[in-house]
Amino acid sequence: MPVSSPPPAPRPTPTDAFPTSTSQTQAETESILLQHIPSNADAKQGLAKQSHMQFLVRSLVQGFPSRYTSQDASQPWLLFWTIQAFSALQVGLDPGNKQRIVDKIMAAQHPDGGFGGGPGQAAHLLPTYASICTLAIVGRPGPGGGWDQINRKKMYDFFMSLKQPDGSFLVAHHAEVDVRGIYCLLVTATLLDLLTPELVSGTASFVASCQTYEGGFSSASQPYYAATPSPSPSPPPSSTSDSTTSAKHARRLLEKPRPPLGEAHGGYTFCALAAWVLLLPFRETEGEQDAQPKIDVGNLLRWLVMMQGTEIELGGFKGRTNKLVDGCYSWWCGGAFALLEALGVGGAGSSAPPAGPSSGEEEEWDDMDGKMVFYRVRFAPDTQAARLIDTLFNRKALQEYILYAGQHPAGGLRDKPPKNADAYHTLYCLSGLSAAQHRISVATSRREQLRKAWVAGASQDTKISESTLPEEVRMKVFQEALAWTEEEGGSLIVGGTENRVSLIMFFAFTRRMQNATHPVFNLTITHSEGLMSYFYGQNLPPRAK
Amino acid sequence: MPSLVSASSTSLQEEPALYAERPEWNDVTPLSQYEDAAPIAPIFYSAEYKDATDYFRGIVKTGEKSERVLQLTESIIRLNPAHYSAWQYRYETLLALDSPVDVELKLMDELAVSFLKTYQVWHHRRLLLMLTRKPAPELKFIAASLKVDAKNYHTWSYRQWLLAFFNDDDLWAGELDFVDAMLTQDVRNNSAWHHRFFVVFQSGLREGETDRARIIRRELTFVKQNISLVANNPSAWNYLRGILDTKDLPYSRVEEFVRPYALTTHDSTTDLVDLENPPPPPGAQLPCPAAIEFLADIHEKEGGKDRILLASELWRSLADEHDMIRKKYWEYRIREALKRVK
Structure with missing residues (x-):
């Protein structure tokens, strides 16, 4: 192979000879990141799986240093970040440690439903998600296994007690409304078969109202109400009391104004979009098409691609316009592209290079100076393989950011150099890496298999509400959640196969483990299947080879 | 932390x-x-x-x-x-x-500054304000805390909540001046741009704001002048798009303004100052990818085969030269646009 000269140094973000504090911090970050671009083939950096694993094991076994006191109200999160990162690294846990984790999670269940940040803490939607997802990984049915000790009825009542007249939810009693909470609630309710029409009524339109003019989503929106029946020109200020029942009947939510509070943001955008996807099964059954809430998918796509930093930022993602790249947005932004595919945007087949004005060159995925080896080295532009490899974001660059800037030399992953690693960034960098390496989409064939195998009426015994889901919708929820499938031939691994996370594993040629990250839940597909098939009382048909 | x-x-x-x-x-x-x-x-x-x-x-x-x-x-x-x-x-x-709520609020003044980045300090403040119902002094407090952290998400959304919740004309009165001050400090502060959009377009009509055509002209002038100060400022370009999108105005309305920003060199042939279309400043690094993208969108929205081909050429130049990190996205735009003229 001929040795070519190294590529020219990437262009700094233009400052137009007008520095401000934003451009100054940006320039400082760029100069640090520049030092992390490998200068030659020898400097190429693999994914240090072993040292990341040791970083995680250390916290799990020895514990977290005292600066983690700030996470005392997020203990289920610490466990979730740690063991879901294990899943990405294909590390399993022994039964003894699994049991200890189950026990710790169950100690955070609140007597009145939901989970808190730790024992004796109030129930809150965020640790509830983290607890249920952790139980999906380490729990099991039966005594002490966690799954049968989840109080679903009380959890449902807790959820309903947080519901606001505008379709949103408080994250906890007396607490704030935001779309992270809505995401956490909908994931939990989907996994545990807790969805009902009354639970989700108005929620999709709340989510839609959080989309800002930039295309991404904000934390929440502010409702305005009119006294029924006639709308008043200047709406009275709303009282955001926790008790919704009386308010619900007294006031009418105005369609406008309903302003987003806060600018478009990567974390909120992921949560809003994932919530939107989870609510899709409810759409067709709800009245007229025109009356349904809408989001601007094109503007959302544009905002998401604009969040990817340029070459000098190593292709990492930022969370807001004119802010800095941060490894965690590898998942919040990078992971959102698979969700867009569920909305029909950028799926395999739509991303083949255009036939229009030609670039006059063929794609080459092997890097010029040979420092990178790709899983699939090159392809002709029009093939099916090309369509599988292409994504609307730069999946190669994102992997480079994570590998070169995201890894802390002492183990664990991070926001950006020179910061320390932590459990949160370790997971979301690895999940982002998985999203960039693999192609996951809703497979029509799998959906069909699930439909055929569906057993109507099977479920957990407890009746959770008078409001029940039509069986058709319940089946759809199940199907759509579990039809996500990794596309074979859709992988692109920067640095060679040893950097692969979230491997598909085969067992004795009969059962296929889908270890790829579920784009909505951030669990492996296998763990999602295990928990959902249990709570929906379904047997999963084997995946076709 | x-x-x-x-x-x-x-x-x-x-x-x-x-x-x-x-x-x-x-x-x-x-x-x-x-x-x-x-x-x-x-x-x-x-x-x-x-x-x-x-x-x-x-x-x-x-x-x-x-x-x-x-x-x-x-x-x-x-x-x-x-x-x-x-x-x-x-x-x-x-x-x-x-x-007594005022005692608690005093304690919060101290804690908010120490713990600016936690959700709870800001939410607790909201709860207290719903009890005191005295929002006016808060604006000053928020402004002071933005001096410490000019892009703090909680602080900005708290300000927006305060304005929307109490919805009092006196509260709104100084907001545009406030945004001006924030943008003068840092014209790249996207939180301030978002706040402006929130104030002008998303919070209903207030006294003095009923002449919408005048408001749109004012906002277009405002954003153009800011782009003419710093050309490569995605916050400002997004704001420009936001105005046109929210009012359903054709992008072509600002074509003349955008064009010079998409050129490789400054056009120094004219000395005339066109206030409607302030030119790129001498220090601007051109071409500005945001302007190329904008021009392409103008062509695409105008439609017709010729326009789509022009748009495609611009997208191609982004894909191959000016914004290569997003190559796949620009190619996607080409493909989608061409589908519609087939």
Whole structure:
């Protein structure tokens, strides 16, 4: 192979000879990141799986240093970040440690439903998600296994007690409304078969109202109400009391104004979009098409691609316009592209290079100076393989950011150099890496298999509400959640196969483990299947080879 | 990560004894967190934190709401402002005691500055404001705290909530001046741009704002002038798009303005100053990818085969030269646009 000269140094973000504090911090970050671009083939950096694993094991076994006191109200999160990162690294846990984790999670269940940040803490939607997802990984049915000790009825009542007249939810009693909470609630309710029409009524339109003019989503929106029946020109200020029942009947939510509070943001955008996807099964059954809430998918796509930093930022993602790249947005932004595919945007087949004005060159995925080896080295532009490899974001660059800037030399992953690693960034960098390496989409064939195998009426015994889901919708929820499938031939691994996370594993040629990250839940597909098939009382048909 | 150091106002003389050592807390049974002596993945708490939270669990169990609960929750909050249960219980206690809200607000003034990045300080403030219903002094407080952290998400959304919730003309009156001041400090502050959009377009009509055509002209002039100050400012370009999108105006309305920003060199052939279309400043690094993208969008929206081909050429130049990181996206735009003219 001929040795070519190294590529020219990437262009700094233009400052137009007008520095401000934003451009100054940006320039400082760029100069640090520049030092992390490998200068030659020898400097190429693999994914240090072993040292990341040791970083995680250390916290799990020895514990977290005292600066983690700030996470005392997020203990289920610490466990979730740690063991879901294990899943990405294909590390399993022994039964003894699994049991200890189950026990710790169950100690955070609140007597009145939901989970808190730790024992004796109030129930809150965020640790509830983290607890249920952790139980999906380490729990099991039966005594002490966690799954049968989840109080679903009380959890449902807790959820309903947080519901606001505008379709949103408080994250906890007396607490704030935001779309992270809505995401956490909908994931939990989907996994545990807790969805009902009354639970989700108005929620999709709340989510839609959080989309800002930039295309991404904000934390929440502010409702305005009119006294029924006639709308008043200047709406009275709303009282955001926790008790919704009386308010619900007294006031009418105005369609406008309903302003987003806060600018478009990567974390909120992921949560809003994932919530939107989870609510899709409810759409067709709800009245007229025109009356349904809408989001601007094109503007959302544009905002998401604009969040990817340029070459000098190593292709990492930022969370807001004119802010800095941060490894965690590898998942919040990078992971959102698979969700867009569920909305029909950028799926395999739509991303083949255009036939229009030609670039006059063929794609080459092997890097010029040979420092990178790709899983699939090159392809002709029009093939099916090309369509599988292409994504609307730069999946190669994102992997480079994570590998070169995201890894802390002492183990664990991070926001950006020179910061320390932590459990949160370790997971979301690895999940982002998985999203960039693999192609996951809703497979029509799998959906069909699930439909055929569906057993109507099977479920957990407890009746959770008078409001029940039509069986058709319940089946759809199940199907759509579990039809996500990794596309074979859709992988692109920067640095060679040893950097692969979230491997598909085969067992004795009969059962296929889908270890790829579920784009909505951030669990492996296998763990999602295990928990959902249990709570929906379904047997999963084997995946076709 | 919030700073724990700056929060401490205790001096050596009043070194707080552990709650376990205070006689007035004798009647409370502290509850340790786990029955299991060695739970997996423990956090190594300080003795002070462990003590306070043990007593907090004890209090929660008995349901006591008293003055000393305010002291205890404050201790916890100072050590860990993200302890939402302590905040929640504190709020319930304030209500139960009918405690003076202005005293609490004063404490919050101090804590907000120390713990700017936690959700709870800002939300607690909201709860208090719903009780006092005196929003006016808050604007100044928020402005001061934005001096410390000009892009703080919670601070900005708190300001927006305050304006929308109380929805009082006097409150809104100074907002555009406020945004101007923030953007003068840093024209790249996207939070300030978002705030402007919120104030002008998303909060209903107020006195003096009813002439929408005039407002749109004013906003277009505002954003153009700012682009003419710093050409490569995605916040400003997004704002320009936002105005046109929200009012359903054709992008072509600003074509003449955008064009020079998409050129490779400054056009110095004219000395005329066109106030409608302020030119790129001498220091601007051209071409500006945002302008190329904008021009392409103008062509695409105008439609027709010729225009689509022009748009495609611009997208191609982004894909191959000016914005290569997004190559696949620009190619996607070409493909989608061409589909529609087939």
